[in-house]
Amino acid sequence: MRLTRRGYVVCGLIVVALALGLSFGPRALNAVVLPAAVALVAALVQVRRAVAPTVERTVPGDDFPDRTGTVTLSLSVDRSYPATLVDSLPFGVDGDAEVDTLVGGDPVSYDVTYRRRGEHELGPLTVVASDVLGLVERELVAPGTDSLLVFPRVRRVSTGTRHDLWALYDAQVSPRREEFDGLREYVRGDSLRDVHWKSSAKRDDLIVKEFVAETDASSVHVSAGGARSAGDQMAEAAATLCLTFSSSGIPVKLTTPSGVVNATAGDDGALLEHLARADSGPVPDDSADVVVTASEAATRVRFGDTETTFDRLVAPGSSRGGAGGALGEVPSTEVPA
Known part of the structure; x- marks a missing residue:
C-alpha cells in the first residue's frame, strides 16, 4: 500500500495541526488532527481489505x-x-x-x-x-x-495478374476435360464457356455442361516462405494470392513452414487464420504452382513462366488495410473453369 498525493496532503495537514496544537492549545488539535487521522485509518483499512476481482x-x-x-x-x-x-x-x-x-x-x-x-x-x-x-x-x-x-494485410491484384493466376487453374483442368457427362444448373465458380445456351434459353436459367473429369475438383498449390525477419511480408503476399483464388471459386492448397491448409473454394477463414500465425522459414515446396519467397529487400512470386516482385502484381493504389480489395473485385461471371 502507498499514499496518494491526496494522502500526503492529509498527512501534511496533520503535522501542521499538531504544530499548531502545541502552540495554541489542544482545540486546534481536536479540530483537524482527529478527523484527518480517522479518515486516514479508515482508508488504510478499506484498501487493505480489497481483493483482486x-x-x-x-x-x-x-x-x-x-x-x-x-x-x-x-x-x-x-x-x-x-x-x-x-x-x-x-x-x-x-x-x-x-x-x-x-x-x-x-x-x-x-x-x-x-x-x-x-x-x-x-x-x-x-x-x-x-x-x-x-x-x-x-x-x-x-x-x-x-x-x-x-490477419495479415490483403491487397488487390491487378486485372492482368488475376487472369494470369486463373490460367494456372485452367491449365490443370483443361487437359482432363474428357467426355461430356451431363447438364446441371450454374453455380458460382463455373466458367461461361461451359454454359449450354440452348438449354439455358429454354429453362430461363443458366445451365452448364459437366465433364467426367470435373467431378474431381483440382486446387492451386501456393507455397510460401522467407527470411525470419520477413514473416509479415510473406503472409501478406500469400494471403493476397490465396484469397484471389478462393474468392474466385478455386480451391487452394497452402503450404508454409508452419504447416498445410487445404481450403475449399470460398474458405477464406482457414487460410487467413493459418497465415495470421504462420512463421517464416524455407519454402516448403519449391515445385508448387505459386511460390512466394519473402526477404527484407523484396517479396518475390513465381508462377508458370513468370517470376517478379509481389509489388508489381498488385493494383496501383490498392488498399493495404483489409480484405475488401481481394474479395470485392471479382465478378461472379468472370470466374474460370
Missing part, C-alpha cells in the same frame, strides 16, 4: 490491421471499491486500456486498434484499488488472459 474479458473478433474493436471487462468481487484498471496490451495492438471505475459495478470497456498480424494476448489486468476519499492505494493483479487474432 475475477475478470471476464470480452474481446473483439478476428480482423485485419488498422481495424478497431471494443474490449469489455466485467469484474466480480464480494466487496466493491473504487479503482483504476490497467489492462496489459501486447505489441501489435494499440489502445487506451486505463479506466477508472467501481470494481464490482457495471462492466467497463475500452477500444483497441489492430496493428500487426498474429495472435495477441490481452492481460493480465492490473487493479489499483483505492479508498472512497482517494488517500491510499494498493496494486493488485487479476490473473487471466484472452487472445485475439489479427
Whole structure:
C-alpha cells in the first residue's frame, strides 16, 4: 500500500495541526488532527481489505490491421471499491486500456486498434484499488488472459495478374476435360464457356455442361516462405494470392513452414487464420504452382513462366488495410473453369 498525493496532503495537514496544537492549545488539535487521522485509518483499512476481482474479458473478433474493436471487462468481487484498471496490451495492438471505475459495478470497456498480424494476448489486468476519499492505494493483479487474432494485410491484384493466376487453374483442368457427362444448373465458380445456351434459353436459367473429369475438383498449390525477419511480408503476399483464388471459386492448397491448409473454394477463414500465425522459414515446396519467397529487400512470386516482385502484381493504389480489395473485385461471371 502507498499514499496518494491526496494522502500526503492529509498527512501534511496533520503535522501542521499538531504544530499548531502545541502552540495554541489542544482545540486546534481536536479540530483537524482527529478527523484527518480517522479518515486516514479508515482508508488504510478499506484498501487493505480489497481483493483482486475475477475478470471476464470480452474481446473483439478476428480482423485485419488498422481495424478497431471494443474490449469489455466485467469484474466480480464480494466487496466493491473504487479503482483504476490497467489492462496489459501486447505489441501489435494499440489502445487506451486505463479506466477508472467501481470494481464490482457495471462492466467497463475500452477500444483497441489492430496493428500487426498474429495472435495477441490481452492481460493480465492490473487493479489499483483505492479508498472512497482517494488517500491510499494498493496494486493488485487479476490473473487471466484472452487472445485475439489479427490477419495479415490483403491487397488487390491487378486485372492482368488475376487472369494470369486463373490460367494456372485452367491449365490443370483443361487437359482432363474428357467426355461430356451431363447438364446441371450454374453455380458460382463455373466458367461461361461451359454454359449450354440452348438449354439455358429454354429453362430461363443458366445451365452448364459437366465433364467426367470435373467431378474431381483440382486446387492451386501456393507455397510460401522467407527470411525470419520477413514473416509479415510473406503472409501478406500469400494471403493476397490465396484469397484471389478462393474468392474466385478455386480451391487452394497452402503450404508454409508452419504447416498445410487445404481450403475449399470460398474458405477464406482457414487460410487467413493459418497465415495470421504462420512463421517464416524455407519454402516448403519449391515445385508448387505459386511460390512466394519473402526477404527484407523484396517479396518475390513465381508462377508458370513468370517470376517478379509481389509489388508489381498488385493494383496501383490498392488498399493495404483489409480484405475488401481481394474479395470485392471479382465478378461472379468472370470466374474460370
